[in-house]
Amino acid sequence: MGTVGLWSLVRFGHVAGAVLWVGGQLALTLVVLPLARRMLPGEVRDRFAAQAGRRFGLLTAAVFLPLQLSTGWAMAWHKGVTWASLAEPGYGRTLTAKLGLFVLVMLTAGGHGIAHAKGRPGLARSLAVVSLLGSLGVVVLATALPAT
Numbered sequence: 434m435g436t437v438g439l440w441s442l443v444r445f446g447h448v449a450g451a452v453l454w455v456g457g458q459l460a461l462t463l464v465v466l467p468l469a470r471r472m473l474p475g476e477v478r479d480r481f482a483a484q485a486g487r488r489f490g491l492l493t494a495a496v497f498l499p500l501q502l503s504t505g506w507a508m509a510w511h512k513g514v515t516w517a518s519l520a521e522p523g524y525g526r527t528l529t530a531k532l533g534l535f536v537l538v539m540l541t542a543g544g545h546g547i548a549h550a551k552g553r554p555g556l557a558r559s560l561a562v563v564s565l566l567g568s569l570g571v572v573v574l575a576t577a578l579p580a581t
Contacts, residue, residue: 440511447504454497455572457489458565483549490546498539524578531574538567 465485469478509528519529545560 443504443507446500447508450497450500451572455568458568461485461489462565486549527574527577531571534567534571538564538571541567
Protein backbone atom coordinates (compact mmCIF):
# COMPACT_ATOMS: atom_id res chain seq x y z
CA MET A 434 0.00 0.00 0.00
CA GLY A 435 1.36 3.41 -0.97
CA THR A 436 1.47 6.55 1.10
CA VAL A 437 -1.18 9.21 1.08
CA GLY A 438 -0.05 11.70 -1.51
CA LEU A 439 -1.13 15.14 -2.61
CA TRP A 440 -3.80 13.85 -5.02
CA SER A 441 -5.29 11.62 -2.34
CA LEU A 442 -5.65 14.71 -0.14
CA VAL A 443 -7.19 16.71 -2.99
CA ARG A 444 -9.67 13.91 -3.66
CA PHE A 445 -10.37 13.66 0.08
CA GLY A 446 -11.17 17.39 0.16
CA HIS A 447 -13.53 16.97 -2.78
CA VAL A 448 -15.32 14.01 -1.18
CA ALA A 449 -15.46 15.76 2.21
CA GLY A 450 -17.08 18.79 0.56
CA ALA A 451 -19.66 16.56 -1.09
CA VAL A 452 -20.34 14.86 2.24
CA LEU A 453 -20.87 18.26 3.87
CA TRP A 454 -23.28 19.36 1.15
CA VAL A 455 -25.34 16.21 0.60
CA GLY A 456 -25.13 15.10 4.23
CA GLY A 457 -26.23 18.54 5.36
CA GLN A 458 -29.19 18.47 2.99
CA LEU A 459 -30.19 15.01 4.20
CA ALA A 460 -29.75 15.92 7.88
CA LEU A 461 -31.84 19.07 7.53
CA THR A 462 -34.54 17.34 5.47
CA LEU A 463 -34.82 14.06 7.38
CA VAL A 464 -33.90 15.01 10.95
CA VAL A 465 -33.73 18.69 11.87
CA LEU A 466 -36.75 20.19 10.10
CA PRO A 467 -39.20 17.36 10.91
CA LEU A 468 -38.27 17.65 14.59
CA ALA A 469 -38.62 21.42 14.47
CA ARG A 470 -42.09 21.05 12.90
CA ARG A 471 -43.18 18.71 15.70
CA MET A 472 -41.54 20.37 18.68
CA LEU A 473 -41.52 24.13 18.08
CA PRO A 474 -44.42 26.58 17.94
CA GLY A 475 -45.11 28.20 14.55
CA GLU A 476 -43.20 31.48 14.79
CA VAL A 477 -40.20 29.92 16.57
CA ARG A 478 -40.17 27.02 14.11
CA ASP A 479 -40.23 29.35 11.11
CA ARG A 480 -37.45 31.53 12.52
CA PHE A 481 -35.36 28.45 13.38
CA ALA A 482 -35.82 26.94 9.89
CA ALA A 483 -34.94 30.26 8.23
CA GLN A 484 -31.80 30.67 10.33
CA ALA A 485 -30.73 27.05 9.79
CA GLY A 486 -31.21 27.49 6.04
CA ARG A 487 -29.34 30.79 6.03
CA ARG A 488 -26.44 29.25 7.97
CA PHE A 489 -26.31 26.25 5.61
CA GLY A 490 -26.35 28.66 2.65
CA LEU A 491 -23.46 30.64 4.10
CA LEU A 492 -21.52 27.44 4.75
CA THR A 493 -22.19 26.44 1.16
CA ALA A 494 -20.99 29.75 -0.26
CA ALA A 495 -17.98 30.12 2.04
CA VAL A 496 -16.71 26.53 2.27
CA PHE A 497 -18.45 23.97 0.11
CA LEU A 498 -18.56 25.74 -3.24
CA PRO A 499 -14.96 27.03 -3.20
CA LEU A 500 -13.73 23.62 -2.00
CA GLN A 501 -15.65 21.72 -4.70
CA LEU A 502 -14.62 24.09 -7.48
CA SER A 503 -10.93 24.19 -6.54
CA THR A 504 -10.51 20.48 -5.90
CA GLY A 505 -12.64 19.52 -8.91
CA TRP A 506 -10.60 21.78 -11.18
CA ALA A 507 -7.35 20.41 -9.73
CA MET A 508 -8.40 16.78 -10.24
CA ALA A 509 -9.54 17.50 -13.81
CA TRP A 510 -6.23 19.22 -14.55
CA HIS A 511 -4.32 16.31 -13.01
CA LYS A 512 -6.34 13.83 -15.08
CA GLY A 513 -5.61 15.86 -18.26
CA VAL A 514 -9.24 16.78 -18.93
CA THR A 515 -9.66 19.26 -21.77
CA TRP A 516 -12.75 20.97 -23.17
CA ALA A 517 -12.61 18.54 -26.10
CA SER A 518 -12.32 15.48 -23.85
CA LEU A 519 -15.57 16.41 -22.09
CA ALA A 520 -17.43 15.31 -25.23
CA GLU A 521 -15.72 11.91 -25.44
CA PRO A 522 -17.61 8.77 -24.43
CA GLY A 523 -16.94 7.36 -20.99
CA TYR A 524 -15.10 9.57 -18.54
CA GLY A 525 -15.61 12.81 -20.49
CA ARG A 526 -19.37 12.51 -20.92
CA THR A 527 -19.87 11.26 -17.37
CA LEU A 528 -17.91 14.23 -16.03
CA THR A 529 -19.89 16.57 -18.28
CA ALA A 530 -23.17 15.15 -16.97
CA LYS A 531 -21.92 15.50 -13.38
CA LEU A 532 -20.85 19.11 -13.96
CA GLY A 533 -24.11 19.99 -15.70
CA LEU A 534 -26.19 18.47 -12.92
CA PHE A 535 -24.01 20.22 -10.31
CA VAL A 536 -24.71 23.59 -11.96
CA LEU A 537 -28.45 22.85 -12.01
CA VAL A 538 -28.33 21.81 -8.34
CA MET A 539 -26.58 25.05 -7.37
CA LEU A 540 -29.10 27.12 -9.35
CA THR A 541 -31.99 25.20 -7.77
CA ALA A 542 -30.52 25.67 -4.29
CA GLY A 543 -30.16 29.38 -4.96
CA GLY A 544 -33.75 29.47 -6.20
CA HIS A 545 -34.82 27.76 -2.99
CA GLY A 546 -33.21 30.54 -0.94
CA ILE A 547 -34.84 33.24 -3.07
CA ALA A 548 -38.27 31.59 -2.90
CA HIS A 549 -37.97 31.27 0.88
CA ALA A 550 -36.92 34.92 1.23
CA LYS A 551 -39.90 36.02 -0.91
CA GLY A 552 -42.34 34.10 1.28
CA ARG A 553 -43.15 31.30 -1.18
CA PRO A 554 -42.84 28.23 1.06
CA GLY A 555 -44.40 25.76 -1.39
CA LEU A 556 -41.99 26.70 -4.15
CA ALA A 557 -39.09 26.78 -1.69
CA ARG A 558 -39.88 23.27 -0.47
CA SER A 559 -40.22 21.94 -4.04
CA LEU A 560 -36.88 23.46 -5.02
CA ALA A 561 -35.26 22.01 -1.88
CA VAL A 562 -36.46 18.52 -2.84
CA VAL A 563 -35.26 18.95 -6.43
CA SER A 564 -31.89 20.19 -5.16
CA LEU A 565 -31.53 17.21 -2.83
CA LEU A 566 -32.44 14.70 -5.54
CA GLY A 567 -30.08 16.42 -7.95
CA SER A 568 -27.30 16.30 -5.35
CA LEU A 569 -27.82 12.57 -4.98
CA GLY A 570 -27.61 12.32 -8.78
CA VAL A 571 -24.27 14.16 -8.72
CA VAL A 572 -22.98 11.63 -6.18
CA VAL A 573 -24.17 8.72 -8.37
CA LEU A 574 -22.35 10.19 -11.37
CA ALA A 575 -19.25 10.83 -9.25
CA THR A 576 -19.08 7.17 -8.29
CA ALA A 577 -18.89 6.28 -11.99
CA LEU A 578 -15.67 8.30 -12.38
CA PRO A 579 -12.36 6.54 -11.67
CA ALA A 580 -10.12 7.99 -8.97
CA THR A 581 -7.57 10.51 -10.19
